[in-house]
Amino acid sequence: MTPSTGKVPVWDRFVRVFHWSLVASFTTAYVYTEHIGLVHKGAGYLALALIAARCVWGFIAPSPHARFASFVPTPRRLWAYLSQLARGREPRHLGHNPAGAVMIIYLLCATTLIGVTGFLMTTDAFWGNELVETLHVTTVDVTLIAIAVHVAANLYESLRHRDNMFKAMVTGEKNAPAETRPH
Template sequence: MFMNPPQTVRVWDPFVRVFHWSLVSCVMLNYFVVEDGETLHQWLGYIATALVAARIVWGFIGTRYARFADFFPTPQRLLRHLRQVASGQPDFHPGHNPVGALMMLALITLVLGLGLTGFLQTTDAFWGVEWMQELHEVLASTLIALAGLHALAAIVMSRVERINLVAAMVTGVKIRKRAQQST
């Protein structure tokens, strides 16, 4: 038996990688380190919101695999991907797979919701309004839960697809190990 050479695809451009790790940093600091209501908490929230706004723009004008058109999770794409994974056949996507794309869209939507509810709490109309504070907290907890699920899925799918997805988000390159073949 011999190992086929790995397939290498340059997929994540520098903007996507810097965006990803910067957003991770903002979210982790805000949830686990910085106290709610502090100036730093607010600024990290504004930075996270600005990062997401820039990523949305990049989703329309960026490089091939960064564009929403390349990975938008249509029902057909989702069903095809889920069927292949359920049947034990890896479903290779150079960019986001359909479930990963759905997660990405959910995460950026939550960050935008957090940015909005956080900002509204600084206005006269919503200052000290309990339901707005609670909504902000629910969005934050949901974001952390989904981010944890996202990280776990990246590790699991790395094994299933034989691609180190975490390394790809650092280097920008997906290296897909191919199956062994008999001679």
């Protein structure tokens, strides 16, 4: 903790660069769908490479908040958190809360599926395959909804717990827990 600011480091540089790079690559691929060419494909391949790197980092990161083992919830822990959330009594989490962790896992998996199906559509075996194309497009559509929910949940969390989640994903710091803040 930095005593003068009452902030604690949470998101390491790798996680923050990964996050914003994935946002940029997904957005670029989405915007450049009219003429599916080098930019669209390149952004998709970049997203896959970023996710592969994040998966490795999720197991070897020195920062506990970056490791999957520290934030992927059990079904019981997720249900308990959702029950508390429904009653407006959810606790603040320094790292990902259980619902946020599930969203992160979904976004990683869905973006991987989008990238893999996009790649498959460039191969001789799946060129023009309607099932693969439908899976690709439908997963993009569902992921856009999930992204909107993700942004809304971060806005809610920012207001509810008075901790700017968007700023934290830029600076890597969040407010220290109340019991550890200087008085």
